[in-house]
Amino acid sequence: MSQTQEATETTQSQRDAVTDADVTLIVGLEVHVQLDTQSKLFCNCSTAYGADANTQTCPVCTGMPGTLPVINEQALKLAIKTGLALNCEIANYTKWDRKNYFYPDLPKGYQISQFDKPICGAGHLTIADPKGAFETRAIQIERAHLEEDAGKSIHDESGAKKPTKIDLNRTGTPLLEIVTKPDLRSAEEAKAFLTELKLILTYIGVSDCNMQEGSLRCDGNVNLHINVDGQKVATPIVEIKNLNSFRAAERAIGYEAERQLRVWKKDGLGIGEAPKQTRGWDVANQKTTPSREKEGAADYRYFPDPDLIAVVTTDQEIAAIGATIAHLPSALRTDLMENYGLEAYDTEVIVSQGAGVVAYYESVADFLTKSASGSKSPGKTASNWVAQEVLRYLNEQSCEVGDYPVSGEQLGELLVRISKGDFDQTRGKDVLAQMVENALDLDAAIEKLGIKAVDANEIQSLCQQLIDENPAVIEQIREGKGKAIGSLIGKARKLNPNINPNVVKENLLKQIGI
Amino acid sequence: MQIEQLSAAQIVKRISAGQLSAADCTQHFLDQIRGQNDDNGAFLATCDQQAIIDAQKIDSAIAAGKSLGPLAGLPIAVKDGICTAGVTTTAGSKMLSRFVPPYDATIVSRLQDAGAIVIGKTNMDEFAMGSSNENSAYYPAKNPWNHDHVPGGSSGGSATAVAARMAPVAIGSDTGGSIRQPASFCGITGLKPTYGRVSRYGLIAFASSLDQIGPMTHSAEDCALVMQTLAGHDGNDSTSAQVEVPDYMAAIDGPLKGLKVGICKQHFEEGLGDEVRKNVNDAIEVLKSLGASCVEIELPYTKYGIASYYVIAPCEASSNLSRFDGVRYTNRATAENLEEMYSKTRAEFFGEEVKKRILLGTHALSSGYYDAYYLKASRVRRMIKNDYDAAFESVDLIVGPTVPTTAFKFNQHAADPLAMYLADIYTVAANLSGVPAISVPCGFDSAGLPIGMQLQARRFDEATLLNAAHQYQTQTDWHQRSPQS
Numbered sequence: 001m002s003q004t005q006e007a008t009e010t011t012q013s014q015r016d017a018v019t020d021a022d023v024t025l026i027v028g029l030e031v032h033v034q035l036d037t038q039s040k041l042f043c044n045c046s047t048a049y050g051a052d053a054n055t056q057t058c059p060v061c062t063g064m065p066g067t068l069p070v071i072n073e074q075a076l077k078l079a080i081k082t083g084l085a086l087n088c089e090i091a092n093y094t095k096w097d098r099k100n101y102f103y104p105d106l107p108k109g110y111q112i113s114q115f116d117k118p119i120c121g122a123g124h125l126t127i128a129d130p131k132g133a134f135e136t137r138a139i140q141i142e143r144a145h146l147e148e149d150a151g152k153s154i155h156d157e158s159g160a161k162k163p164t165k166i167d168l169n170r171t172g173t174p175l176l177e178i179v180t181k182p183d184l185r186s187a188e189e190a191k192a193f194l195t196e197l198k199l200i201l202t203y204i205g206v207s208d209c210n211m212q213e214g215s216l217r218c219d220g221n222v223n224l225h226i227n228v229d230g231q232k233v234a235t236p237i238v239e240i241k242n243l244n245s246f247r248a249a250e251r252a253i254g255y256e257a258e259r260q261l262r263v264w265k266k267d268g269l270g271i272g273e274a275p276k277q278t279r280g281w282d283v284a285n286q287k288t289t290p291s292r293e294k295e296g297a298a299d300y301r302y303f304p305d306p307d308l309i310a311v312v313t314t315d316q317e318i319a320a321i322g323a324t325i326a327h328l329p330s331a332l333r334t335d336l337m338e339n340y341g342l343e344a345y346d347t348e349v350i351v352s353q354g355a356g357v358v359a360y361y362e363s364v365a366d367f368l369t370k371s372a373s374g375s376k377s378p379g380k381t382a383s384n385w386v387a388q389e390v391l392r393y394l395n396e397q398s399c400e401v402g403d404y405p406v407s408g409e410q411l412g413e414l415l416v417r418i419s420k421g422d423f424d425q426t427r428g429k430d431v432l433a434q435m436v437e438n439a440l441d442l443d444a445a446i447e448k449l450g451i452k453a454v455d456a457n458e459i460q461s462l463c464q465q466l467i468d469e470n471p472a473v474i475e476q477i478r479e480g481k482g483k484a485i486g487s488l489i490g491k492a493r494k495l496n497p498n499i500n501p502n503v504v505k506e507n508l509l510k511q512i513g514i
Numbered sequence: 515m516q517i518e519q520l521s522a523a524q525i526v527k528r529i530s531a532g533q534l535s536a537a538d539c540t541q542h543f544l545d546q547i548r549g550q551n552d553d554n555g556a557f558l559a560t561c562d563q564q565a566i567i568d569a570q571k572i573d574s575a576i577a578a579g580k581s582l583g584p585l586a587g588l589p590i591a592v593k594d595g596i597c598t599a600g601v602t603t604t605a606g607s608k609m610l611s612r613f614v615p616p617y618d619a620t621i622v623s624r625l626q627d628a629g630a631i632v633i634g635k636t637n638m639d640e641f642a643m644g645s646s647n648e649n650s651a652y653y654p655a656k657n658p659w660n661h662d663h664v665p666g667g668s669s670g671g672s673a674t675a676v677a678a679r680m681a682p683v684a685i686g687s688d689t690g691g692s693i694r695q696p697a698s699f700c701g702i703t704g705l706k707p708t709y710g711r712v713s714r715y716g717l718i719a720f721a722s723s724l725d726q727i728g729p730m731t732h733s734a735e736d737c738a739l740v741m742q743t744l745a746g747h748d749g750n751d752s753t754s755a756q757v758e759v760p761d762y763m764a765a766i767d768g769p770l771k772g773l774k775v776g777i778c779k780q781h782f783e784e785g786l787g788d789e790v791r792k793n794v795n796d797a798i799e800v801l802k803s804l805g806a807s808c809v810e811i812e813l814p815y816t817k818y819g820i821a822s823y824y825v826i827a828p829c830e831a832s833s834n835l836s837r838f839d840g841v842r843y844t845n846r847a848t849a850e851n852l853e854e855m856y857s858k859t860r861a862e863f864f865g866e867e868v869k870k871r872i873l874l875g876t877h878a879l880s881s882g883y884y885d886a887y888y889l890k891a892s893r894v895r896r897m898i899k900n901d902y903d904a905a906f907e908s909v910d911l912i913v914g915p916t917v918p919t920t921a922f923k924f925n926q927h928a929a930d931p932l933a934m935y936l937a938d939i940y941t942v943a944a945n946l947s948g949v950p951a952i953s954v955p956c957g958f959d960s961a962g963l964p965i966g967m968q969l970q971a972r973r974f975d976e977a978t979l980l981n982a983a984h985q986y987q988t989q990t991d992w993h994q995r996s997p998q999s
Contacts, residue, residue: 059617062842064616064617065597065605065610065843066619066716066718067617067716068714068751068752068753100833100879102839107841108836108837109833109836109837110833299880301832301881301884303830303879306830307719309752
């Protein structure tokens with residue numbers, strides 16, 4: 001990351017005078033995404049997670065002398081697809097380079113990566129906050145390149161000094177490293193970027209983005225630009241490694257911003273006056289700590305990998321890959337707002353759950369809209385039910401929308417019945433619960449609950465009963481305390497759970513004579 | 515005629531016809547090895563038991579009337595830098611003294627599928643770095659024509675094995691001349707195919723963009739026979755070409771009438787030994803008598819070949835050899851911590867020449883030096899390639915000496931590594947440009963040491979190369995001479 005600034009000398013009193021308003025946080029992110037391929041980047045070994053150590057290896061990914069890499073075309077396609085979704089320029093000519101360094105979990109002594117001709121060039125991703133904490137804006141992406149993952153070193157932490165173990169199952173797994181420009185200005189923006197990125201990646205199906213399994217890993221480059229009497233001073237850049245959750249990223253960047261200001265106020269050292277530092281996020285103590293690894297610029301001696309040939313991709317091939325991208329989240333947000341009249345917040349609730357939930361929502365809302373049920377705002381009604389009922393279930397059961405036992409059409413039909421006044425919302429939720437728990441269809445659930453249409457005579461006699469038994473309440477209503485009617489409706493529901501409260505209310509008022 | 519004097523083509527013919535048992539033939543060559551290896555060091559290992567088992571399978575197949583591969587029963591020696599499943603593969607290095615590959619190189623599988631019998635692993639300069647075999651970490655192979663002289667390198671063991679009649683065919687690898695230079699020194703025929711013609715999968719890499727596997731035999735005809743099996747695309751090697759493989763055995767019989775041969779001016783300038791010059795000129799006369807027309811051509815940038823080569827090859831090697839770090843496959847030095855383990859292992863188990871080249875390559879790729887060395891060398895390489903492209907617009911072949919001299923004595927260049935590097939002066943350009951080249955015996959110097967002529971052709975035109983070499987060998991008998999054992 002290049003943020004070279006002229007170091008500007010400052011005095012203690014100048015630094016003491018600096019307030020938060022003088023400080024701009026500068027953040028760039030490097031995100032490693034594991035692409036969802038069946039096999040590794042340069043051999044046929046499986047990329048499945050969780051297998052016994054070293055069972056998914058072969059001579060190629062263990063770096064046996066004499067072996068050679070062969071590119072996995074699928075990884076290349078997924079990389080291009082990602083690049084297109086991030087508005088990146090896609091390279092017609094891309095090549096492979098070796099990044100040389102020694103580490104026991106790097107079997108060849110070099111990592112095959114891309115140096116000067118990455119598959120994806122400049123692009124951008126737009127972030128927005130429905131709550132308005134920051135302005136909607138496009139975060140510039142510098143590049144995205146393909147590389148192979150290293151293996152895993154398992155160090156002995158028992159204190160018994162047992163040998164470190166190496167698991168090479170992960171070695172050679174395809175990673176796309178997405179690098180942003182130092183364009184983010186707050187920890188919230190960084191979190192929003194990561195959230196939106198993950199959403200896009202899962203929408204287009206290039207990665208499962210499972211952070212627990214390491215499918216999405218993030219490093220952040222953080223420093224401050226401080227306005228000192230009209231002069232811009234930059235603090236030394238700190239790289240925070242392995243931010244393994246969005247929350248960690250947000251907290252670590254926030255912490256780092258405070259820490260850098262604190263340190264600078266004390267020592268006044270600017271960029272170039274202190275070495276670039278690598279720090280890690282200590283979750284337990286909620287602070288960043290210096291990494292043990294050696295400081296100083298490593299020389300990776302990049303050079304073109306002579307074992308691989310350059311990849312040439314035509315514009316037609318790129319377009320064909322682009323055609324496989326369905327709607328992106330940003331387009332869906334617009335669709336939901338325009339077609340269903342949803343507010344930004346409700347839209348976000350649906351869209352952030354992924355393409356499956358959006359499709360489900362649309363089927364519910366479409367059904368309700370087309371049924372001419374008289375629902376005043378079918379989009380909003382559908383969104384309420386999906387957000388409150390469906391998403392709650394998915395969350396509780398930790399399952400996908402495809403596993404939800406009630407189809408979108410069935411839920412839509414349920415909402416139609418409510419809208420027509422067959423029963424009220426509360427009763428509707430009982431019906432839905434029956435459908436979910438006992439896998440019943442709508443009519444079976446209604447029948448099971450014994451819900452029947454209550455005829456006009458029954459309502460009339462019910463209302464009369466309420467009037468006769470509650471003279472005090474009736475008196476209050478007559479005196480204009482409209483809210484008092486609520487208690488009567490509650491009583492009515494106890495007498496007959498199938499009544500429609502609105503109908504009861506109308507009848508009551510009529511019979512009282514108001 | 516003794517079995518060891520037969521050509522590969524004759525051996526296959528006799529075995530297929532049931533006139534010679536494959537097991538007897540294999541046993542005969544194993545005996546040849548046992549009788550000579552202590553003296554000439556051609557082999558690092560032999561596959562005595564497995565070779566006989568494999569040969570007996572061929573004999574059973576013949577007895578059962580089954581169809582046979584094109585190399586049925588042919589004993590073959592394989593350079594020790596090429597992986598053989600279950601057979602120790604050291605690449606001439608102490609680093610890999612206990613490395614037993616779990617897989618076969620593509621060419622080993624292909625040879626075995628064609629019926630060839632792998633009889634042993636031949637000696638070589640450590641990781642193919644050297645031109646004399648003196649850099650073998652075990653013992654040097656010796657020139658069968660005179661044991662005081664080197665066999666050349668790095669495929670010196672393969673050249674010695676064929677010249678000393680310990681194997682009718684040996685497989686070598688050529689990064690800057692490592693097949694052709696020892697072939698020239700030992701009086702045999704050695705072909706470095708076009709880059710990409712033969713799969714490198716399983717060849718322990720020295721310099722990946724230059725390495726190429728090829729046959730080392732008594733004659734061009736035998737090279738053609740073996741090339742038919744070696745050549746062709748391999749899905750395991752991204753740099754292997756998808757170019758059709760012609761029928762080499764059919765191609766070698768054509769007449770040379772109309773063949774345009776270029777004589778490269780730069781190959782006959784200062785530094786070329788008089789006896790080599792004379793014999794190569796005589797050989798050119800033979801080609802003319804066969805109907806070839808000769809013109810002088812220029813390859814002006816080839817004079818920078820050695821300089822370019824000694825940047826590119828060490829750069830690639832420094833990275834290729836990183837995997838030998840003591841963590842897997844290799845020997846490991848005892849140490850207190852990781853860094854010490856790395857440095858001690860590499861200090862202890864790499865030889866001096868290998869260390870020298872790793873240092874050279876590491877330096878040349880370092881930040882701040884890359885442009886001046888690697889990038890510049892790559893540009894020179896491109897210009898050399900352009901030289902060849904221009905030359906092959908007007909000629910079909912380029913002819914000249916393989917090496918400026920005949921085999922030198924052991925230790926002769928110990929004090930002057932540059933003189934040793936110049937042994938590759940005529941050969942490196944073929945690797946840098948990727949063209950195929952063959953060395954064929956064309957006489958002897960007054961000390962009785964063989965002289966080689968090099969022919970180079972257009973990329974993927976091994977057929978023309980083999981054709982000219984074979985026709986030359988129909989008129990000469992240099993390739994049929996044997997050293998007195």
